[in-house]
Amino acid sequence: xxxxxxxxxxxxxxxxxxxxxxxxxxxxxxxxxxxxxxxxxxxxxxxxxxxxxxxxxxxxxxxxxxxxxxxxxxxxxxxxxxxxxxxxxxxxxxxxxxxxxxxxxxxxxxxxxxxxxxxxxxxxxxxxxxxxxxxxxxxxxxxxxxxxxxxxxxxxxxxxxxxxxxxxxxxxxxxxxxxxxxxxxxxxxxxxxxxxxxxxxxxxxxxxxxxxxxxxxxxxxxxxxxxxxxxxxxxxxxxxxxxxxxxxxxxxxxxxxxxxxxxxxxxxxxxxxxxxxxxxxxxxxxxxxxxxxxxxxxxxxxxxxx
Amino acid sequence: xxxxxxxxxxxxxxxxxxxxxxxxxxxxxxxxxxxxxxxxxxxxxxxxxxxxxxxxxxxxxxxxxxxxxxxxxxxxxxxxxxxxxxxxxxxxxxxxxxxxxxxxxxxxxxxxxxxxxxxxxxxxxxxxxxxxxxxxxxxxxxxxxxxxxxxxxxxxxxxxxxxxxxxxxxxxxxxxxxxxxxxxxxxxxxxxxxxxxxxxxxxxxxxxxxxxxxxxxxxxxxxxxxxxxxxxxxxxxxxxxxxxxxxxxxxxxxxxxxxxxxxxxxxxxxxxx
Numbered sequence: 001x002x003x004x005x006x007x008x009x010x011x012x013x014x015x016x017x018x019x020x021x022x023x024x025x026x027x028x029x030x031x032x033x034x035x036x037x038x039x040x041x042x043x044x045x046x047x048x049x050x051x052x053x054x055x056x057x058x059x060x061x062x063x064x065x066x067x068x069x070x071x072x073x074x075x076x077x078x079x080x081x082x083x084x085x086x087x088x089x090x091x092x093x094x095x096x097x098x099x100x101x102x103x104x105x106x107x108x109x110x111x112x113x114x115x116x117x118x119x120x121x122x123x124x125x126x127x128x129x130x131x132x133x134x135x136x137x138x139x140x141x142x143x144x145x146x147x148x149x150x151x152x153x154x155x156x157x158x159x160x161x162x163x164x165x166x167x168x169x170x171x172x173x174x175x176x177x178x179x180x181x182x183x184x185x186x187x188x189x190x191x192x193x194x195x196x197x198x199x200x201x202x203x204x205x206x207x208x209x210x211x212x213x214x215x216x217x218x219x220x221x222x223x224x225x226x227x228x229x230x231x232x233x234x235x236x237x238x239x240x241x242x243x244x245x246x247x248x249x250x251x252x253x254x255x256x257x258x259x260x261x262x263x264x265x266x267x268x269x270x271x272x273x274x275x276x277x278x279x280x281x282x283x284x285x286x287x288x289x290x291x292x293x294x295x296x297x298x299x300x301x302x303x304x305x306x
Numbered sequence: 307x308x309x310x311x312x313x314x315x316x317x318x319x320x321x322x323x324x325x326x327x328x329x330x331x332x333x334x335x336x337x338x339x340x341x342x343x344x345x346x347x348x349x350x351x352x353x354x355x356x357x358x359x360x361x362x363x364x365x366x367x368x369x370x371x372x373x374x375x376x377x378x379x380x381x382x383x384x385x386x387x388x389x390x391x392x393x394x395x396x397x398x399x400x401x402x403x404x405x406x407x408x409x410x411x412x413x414x415x416x417x418x419x420x421x422x423x424x425x426x427x428x429x430x431x432x433x434x435x436x437x438x439x440x441x442x443x444x445x446x447x448x449x450x451x452x453x454x455x456x457x458x459x460x461x462x463x464x465x466x467x468x469x470x471x472x473x474x475x476x477x478x479x480x481x482x483x484x485x486x487x488x489x490x491x492x493x494x495x496x497x498x499x500x501x502x503x504x505x506x507x508x509x510x511x512x513x514x515x516x517x518x519x520x521x522x523x524x525x526x527x528x529x530x531x532x533x534x535x536x537x538x539x540x541x542x543x544x545x546x547x548x549x550x551x552x553x554x555x556x557x558x559x560x561x562x563x564x565x566x567x568x569x570x571x572x573x574x575x576x577x578x579x
Contacts, residue, residue: 012401012403015393015395015401016392016402018389019392019393019451019455020393020411022389022444022448023411023414023448023451024411025448026444026447026448026449027414027418027448029427029430030422030423030424030425030427030445031423032426033426033427034423036426037426037429042429087328087329090321090322090324090325093318093322095321097318097321098321100322101322101325101326103561104329104330105329106557107557108329110554110556110557111550111553112508112550112553113509114526114529114530115546115549116332118336118542118543119332119333119334119335119543119546120332120335122335122339122539122543127348129334129338131347132347132349132350135348159328162328163329213416219419220418220419220420220421222421222511223511223530227533237419237421237512240422241421241516244425244428244516252429255425256426259421259425259426262419262421262422263418263419263422266417267418270416270418274410274413
């Protein structure tokens with residue numbers, strides 16, 4: 001070893017190698033195998049034969065499920081982003097309640113989606129807790145669980161992911177935000193302007209990145225629509241699970257094709273997320289450079305104050 | 307206290323109160339059902355309270371499922387934390403070339419749906435004859451690595467790489483420099499990474515079901531099976547509560563560690579030698 005600070009070299013590669021190997025081995029082989037299965041190249045029994053049967057056999061169902069998945073993912077992501085932004089606004093406050101609210105929000109992030117879905121089904125189903133509290137019985141209670149609209153599914157996803165969005169936004173904003181808010185207040189900005197001109201611009205990059213992660217998660221979410229959604233048309237993960245568990249072995253390629261569609265949507269959105277994050281970082285760097293240049297030009301009034 | 311200060315305090319805390327309602331309301335049903343013996347509609351509160359649900363949960367094998375989930379979470383965390391810490395160190399201290407590319411590869415599990423990856427692996431694992439439990443652990447470790455690696459990258463970024471060099475100057479071996487200087491400095495990151503990886507194993511449903519072939523009955527698998535039955539609300543609520551408590555305890559531990567003052571080595575020296 002040459003020095004304590006290794007620089008870049010074989011020592012660095014040895015350190016990242018285990019992580020890279022495990023991740024590429026698992027996700028790479030899994031993805032290649034699911035693609036091969038969808039194209040008929042990896043049948044459980046019998047001869048491998050290249051073909052697009054997996055995609056064509058249930059093409060109309062596959063299309064309906066894709067639409068259902070995109071609908072659920074889009075609406076739950078938008079709701080989670082909006083709710084998450086509002087929650088973050090409350091969490092960065094200085095009141096005593098906000099630290100309790102932050103701890104509870106972090107707690108919600110640790111609750112498994114399966115349990116959230118179980119609880120929401122007890123809340124929103126016919127004669128569930130909500131219908132009892134509101135005194136609406138029987139047929140007059142809307143079909144929120146398993147109905148024509150995936151209301152319960154979207155609400156559960158939006159609820160739990162809003163906690164995630166809020167924590168990401170708070171973590172990315174809180175450092176510089178307090179100073180900026182003070183400056184804005186001194187300059188005479190009211191609460192609305194402090195929110196829209198100071199907080200919102202600072203929160204936007206993290207909000208965008210978190211929302212795209214939420215979208216990719218909801219595209220692949222199985223347990224929530226399985227417990228709270230209707231049986232037809234079903235979102236892609238539920239359809240894939242059903243076909244995969246079918247006793248008809250011919251439906252394996254169909255299951256794999258369904259999984260491939262979900263994975264492709266998630267990959268495209270994930271790529272967009274990374275591009276957006278990279279763009280935001282470049283933007284931040286440019287802003288910082290501009291700030292530094294401006295600082296050099298102006299007389300440093302408060303220099304040495306900190 | 308005057309009426310004015312009360313109003314002001316209510317107004318100041320109103321946003322936090324709304325957050326608490328939004329966050330906790332969806333969990334109220336399992337809290338109430340978990341201790342309800344009889345609760346037929348349209349009663350707003352249970353007619354009889356009791357531990358029926360807990361008895362049913364125990365009969366369905368709750369202890370064994372809790373133990374399996376705990377072991378799964380601990381094993382996943384025990385592997386994913388050191389692997390992620392090494393990668394996080396190399397990335398955070400820029401000890402490796404192409405850090406952006408490596409960071410991207412390590413994000414793949416965050417983007418890809420676990421069920422899609424598992425469906426592909428299922429056939430392969432069957433053919434290779436890899437034991438199901440081992441396969442579940444391997445897949446979950448891969449899905450936990452992004453969290454541990456990125457947590458540790460942030461942790462190492464906040465520590466000056468000089469700490470190891472200074473320890474070496476003072477006569478420490480490279481190994482001692484790591485175990486006595488740099489690792490203690492990233493301790494809170496290690497705890498957070500371990501907790502996140504534990505949660506991946508603890509709360510997984512899809513991978514355990516697909517790769518485990520339905521034979522590895524963890525808490526989520528048991529809850530999923532209970533949820534599809536009818537009239538099992540008390541048992542479902544009891545199992546859900548039992549599965550929520552350990553992560554909350556883990557979170558408490560993480561928050562405690564995070565609030566601690568940084569250890570002396572993580573404070574950068576003011577005077578240069």
